[in-house]
Amino acid sequence: NLSKAGLRIALIGLGWDVPDAGSQFDIDASAFGLIHVGGAPKFFNGGSHAAFYGNTDIKQPDGSFLTVDGSMKHFGDNRTGAGDGDDEKIEVDFSKLPGEITEISVFVTIYEAKKRRQDFSKVKNSYIRVVDQDTGTELCNYKLRESFAGMSAVQVGSLVKEDSGTWTFKAVGAGSNAELLDVIKLYS
Secondary structure, rough: OOOOOOOOEEEEEEEOOOOOOOOOOOEEEEEEEEEEOEEEEEEEHHHHOEEEEOOHHOOOOOOOOOOOOOOEEEEEOOOOOOOOOOOOOOOOOOOOOOOOOEEEEEEEEEEEEHHHOOOOHHHHEEEEEEEOOOOEOOOOOEEEEHHHHOOHHHHHHHHEOOOOEEEEEEEEEEOOOOOOOHHHHHHH
């Protein structure tokens, strides 16, 4: 229960290292603000709260992606995994999130995985985590290489708004060989 923990802002952090010199792996974190129509999850307001590297509708001059209300921010696309710590970050500010949104679905995908014949088993130190931004407390952490070998996409989990209005984290851990475009089609 994220509300009981006093979570105000969730930070979704993705990190990875390339397996060897000359390799190129572009791993992407995405978070999608959803509503449920007839029990099926759909993009809220036509994808206005879809925080991913290709959403040009919310792209900012500094390369980040920010919803109009400021509730979701993707800090930009890292195409190399260079450096320490989180290579890509997304923030979700629950105090600014529209009341109609009932789920934030979190995905990790490998860019052009089929074309490049890549999967998570070939990436070093890959992880995605959810952190309480205010306290720095890590709420969950998936090691992608170990858990999702042979796969190029993972629905990590969802931040879900319960009927009572409280937010919870539900781990999903569903891997597939989808590309980001396939994931987007799920909610369109």
